[in-house]
Amino acid sequence: MVRAYSQEHTYKHPWERVTAASWRKFADPESKSTLSHILEVDTLSRKLDHSSGKLYTSRAITIHAPGPWFVRKIVGQDICHCIESTVVDAKSRSMQIATRNISLDKFIEVEEKIRYDPHPENPKGWTVCSQETSIRIKPFSALASMAEKVEQRCVDKFQHNSVKGREVMERICNFLEAESTGISL
Numbered sequence: 001m002v003r004a005y006s007q008e009h010t011y012k013h014p015w016e017r018v019t020a021a022s023w024r025k026f027a028d029p030e031s032k033s034t035l036s037h038i039l040e041v042d043t044l045s046r047k048l049d050h051s052s053g054k055l056y057t058s059r060a061i062t063i064h065a066p067g068p069w070f071v072r073k074i075v076g077q078d079i080c081h082c083i084e085s086t087v088v089d090a091k092s093r094s095m096q097i098a099t100r101n102i103s104l105d106k107f108i109e110v111e112e113k114i115r116y117d118p119h120p121e122n123p124k125g126w127t128v129c130s131q132e133t134s135i136r137i138k139p140f141s142a143l144a145s146m147a148e149k150v151e152q153r154c155v156d157k158f159q160h161n162s163v164k165g166r167e168v169m170e171r172i173c174n175f176l177e178a179e180s181t182g183i184s185l
Contacts, residue, residue, distance in 0.1 A: 015116060053090055093123075
């Protein structure tokens with residue numbers, strides 16, 4: 001069984017500011033306590049395609065393993081390694097992020113897709129963030145007998161972390177706005 005959810009959020013900030021905040025989200029010292037599930041982020045590659053103007057980036061992200069404590073006990077791991085692939089198209093003003101786990105994949109598959117685009121009602125001032133997440137417990141893993149409950153607990157945790165991520169993004173956007181107008185916070 002697969003648990004999937006999607007959500008949308010409108011940032012009352014222009015696309016350029018929101019995408020800049022997205023790059024700073026994990027590196028911001030004030031975000032460490034809010035995003036405490038993120039342990040480490042390392043850039044693996046960054047390539048600018050000069051013909052298309054697109055930026056391609058891959059990052060390795062280490063997090064506390066998703067789900068309830070008993071899942072971490074069963075799988076014998078407290079951390080999970082993920083790969084994040086990002087494509088930024090400045091010409092069309094689109095940023096797409098896809099993240100998936102590369103460890104614990106014998107037990108669980110998690111895929112998250114986030115997209116930042118100018119809001120159709122106010123393309124110069126607002127940005128819409130669309131997020132889709134799917135969580136699947138592998139049928140023959142040690143977690144299969146309780147798959148539905150584990151998947152739901154994972155969804156709950158991901159939704160909780162999404163709220164925290166939006167709070168961090170809003171704070172960074174406000175900081176960038178103040179910085180661009182010469183106001184100190």
